[in-house]
Amino acid sequence: xxxxxxxxxxxxxxxxxxxxxxxxxxxxxxxxxxxxxxxxxxxxxxxxxxxxxxxxxxxxxxxxxxxxxxxxxxxxxxxxxxxxxxxxxxxxxxxxxxxxxxxxxxxxxxxxxxxxxxxxxxxxxxxxxxxxxxxxxxxxxxxxxxxxxxxxxxxxxxxxxxxxxxxxxxxxxxxxxxxxxxxxxxxxxxxxxxxxxxxxxxxxxxxxxxxxxxxxxxxxxxxxxxxxxxxxxxxxxxxxxxxxxxxxxxxxxxxxxxxxxxxxxxxxxxxxxxxxxxxxxxxxxxxxxxxxxxxxxxxx
Amino acid sequence: xxxxxxxxxxxxxxxxxxxxxxxxxxxxxxxxxxxxxxxxxxxxxxxxxxxxxxxxxxxxxxxxxxxxxxxxxxxxxxxxxxxxxxxxxxxxxxxxxxxxxxxxxxxxxxxxxxxxxxxxxxxxxxxxxxxxxxxxxxxxxxxxxxxxxxxxxxxxxxxxxxxxxxxxxxxxxxxxxxxxxxxxxxxxxxxxxxxxxxxxxxxxxxxxxxxxxxxxxxxxxxxxxxxxxxxxxxxxx
Numbered sequence: 001x002x003x004x005x006x007x008x009x010x011x012x013x014x015x016x017x018x019x020x021x022x023x024x025x026x027x028x029x030x031x032x033x034x035x036x037x038x039x040x041x042x043x044x045x046x047x048x049x050x051x052x053x054x055x056x057x058x059x060x061x062x063x064x065x066x067x068x069x070x071x072x073x074x075x076x077x078x079x080x081x082x083x084x085x086x087x088x089x090x091x092x093x094x095x096x097x098x099x100x101x102x103x104x105x106x107x108x109x110x111x112x113x114x115x116x117x118x119x120x121x122x123x124x125x126x127x128x129x130x131x132x133x134x135x136x137x138x139x140x141x142x143x144x145x146x147x148x149x150x151x152x153x154x155x156x157x158x159x160x161x162x163x164x165x166x167x168x169x170x171x172x173x174x175x176x177x178x179x180x181x182x183x184x185x186x187x188x189x190x191x192x193x194x195x196x197x198x199x200x201x202x203x204x205x206x207x208x209x210x211x212x213x214x215x216x217x218x219x220x221x222x223x224x225x226x227x228x229x230x231x232x233x234x235x236x237x238x239x240x241x242x243x244x245x246x247x248x249x250x251x252x253x254x255x256x257x258x259x260x261x262x263x264x265x266x267x268x269x270x271x272x273x274x275x276x277x278x279x280x281x282x283x284x285x286x287x288x289x290x291x292x293x294x295x296x297x298x299x300x
Numbered sequence: 301x302x303x304x305x306x307x308x309x310x311x312x313x314x315x316x317x318x319x320x321x322x323x324x325x326x327x328x329x330x331x332x333x334x335x336x337x338x339x340x341x342x343x344x345x346x347x348x349x350x351x352x353x354x355x356x357x358x359x360x361x362x363x364x365x366x367x368x369x370x371x372x373x374x375x376x377x378x379x380x381x382x383x384x385x386x387x388x389x390x391x392x393x394x395x396x397x398x399x400x401x402x403x404x405x406x407x408x409x410x411x412x413x414x415x416x417x418x419x420x421x422x423x424x425x426x427x428x429x430x431x432x433x434x435x436x437x438x439x440x441x442x443x444x445x446x447x448x449x450x451x452x453x454x455x456x457x458x459x460x461x462x463x464x465x466x467x468x469x470x471x472x473x474x475x476x477x478x479x480x481x482x483x484x485x486x487x488x489x490x491x492x493x494x495x496x497x498x499x500x501x502x503x504x505x506x507x508x509x510x511x512x513x514x515x516x517x518x519x520x521x522x523x524x525x526x527x528x529x530x531x532x533x534x535x536x537x
Binding site for chain 1: 302303305306307310313314317318372373376377378380381383384385386387388
């Protein structure tokens with residue numbers, strides 16, 4: 001069963017197309033990570049799903065509802081963590097949680113939530129005076145206060161130190177075990193690999209690739225090269241008799257099952273052409289490499 | 301209902317915690333009451349002064365306080381975040397209105413008690429006039445507040461709203477008699493909300509007559525400003 005169905009979603013701002021024919025589905029109970037550079041359309045997509053933004057074209061169903069027309073019904077059932085802000089700077093932590101709790105029929109216990117996100121000793125603190133990570137954790141607690149079936153987390157750990165990040169991951173994993181469906185955006189590959197059941201890679205408003213982290217990173221036995229400076233991938237390909245794809249700056253993938261002969265041929269060619277290889281590796285890409293490969297390494 | 305009360309309560313707490321808000325809504329009107337009341341400067345009677353301060357107080361809440369708070373709530377994404385809750389926009393607007401109304405009642409009660417006990421102010425009250433002053437003094441200025449806060453940057457709203465507060469204080473017939481102002485300024489002032497509101501409160505407390513132009517100007521503000529705001533308001537900066 002699908003919690004979210006997006007078909008051919010488009011969002012245009014004047015002449016700028018932020019989301020360009022995006023289609024994807026998220027299953028109930030699944031955690032789906034949208035991965036992409038700044039300006040890829042991740043936040044715009046999420047805010048359309050949350051009912052915060054109208055779409056220009058396409059169809060969207062969230063928990064069986066159209067977020068454009070059934071906002072109140074939808075908002076009773078989802079939790080939202082905006083990328084930043086959203087809370088009164090002059091309010092106390094506990095006041096904000098109690099305020100948002102009052103919007104729901106059966107809210108979670110406020111003290112329990114404060115303990116869960118590690119803000120118990122800051123319950124009387126003024127929001128403005130919290131650190132970035134503390135603000136994020138309060139925002140997460142507020143997203144959870146209404147016992148949502150579906151939670152949207154827009155860069156949930158941005159600006160957190162490693163300890164706070166791990167705490168947040170554990171909270172998210174606890175929600176996963178409760179069967180809560182989650183959509184998150186992130187810049188952190190490690191986060192997507194650890195938390196997501198499936199990852200969608202977006203750039204320029206399009207879904208470029210989609211799959212489980214394992215599927216996306218299963219590189220087979222291809223050979224990955226890095227050098228100190230850009231080199232002629234076409235000449236290398238001709239020399240070794242195999243296709244070579246450039247990958248970002250001074251890196252490439254040799255698209256054949258790597259063998260000792262191929263590695264030797266690559267090394268010989270590099271030596272003959274004064275190309276200083278810093279890495280020669282077989283298979284097993286991290287999500288970051290996959291991402292760079294698919295989306296390009298510029299913040300377009 | 302619980303959402304409405306909860307938002308109004310949060311709004312009230314935050315408003316009363318903001319120092320500059322308390323200064324404009326409570327301290328300046330009260331300070332003027334004592335200063336003008338004791339010195340009798342410009343030959344102003346207490347009967348004329350108190351309703352003028354009522355008008356200033358209402359405008360400080362319904363216009364300045366509301367504009368500044370809403371502008372910053374928009375800047376900090378509070379309005380956007382509330383838009384992702386089951387709370388409807390109507391509930392949000394009613395909660396804000398309730399919060400403003402509570403502050404206004406507190407302001408008038410405080411001025412009333414001090415004026416009555418310290419300066420023996422004994423008004424000849426027209427209840428209908430007081431209610432009309434509260435409603436008309438709130439709706440139009442609140443619409444103007446939303447018109448600014450919904451389009452301008454929060455810092456611009458802050459500067460402009462505070463600036464207008466002092467314009468109203470100076471030429472809004474709050475305590476400076478019209479004789480001290482040029483005809484052009486008086487004519488302009490009579491078209492802004494403050495001076496007609498002061499006139500309405502004087503009538504409501506038995507300190508003068510109300511003219512048709514007072515009702516017309518306040519009614520036009522009360523209709524036009526919220527209408528314009530509803531057409532132009534943007535929930536995100």
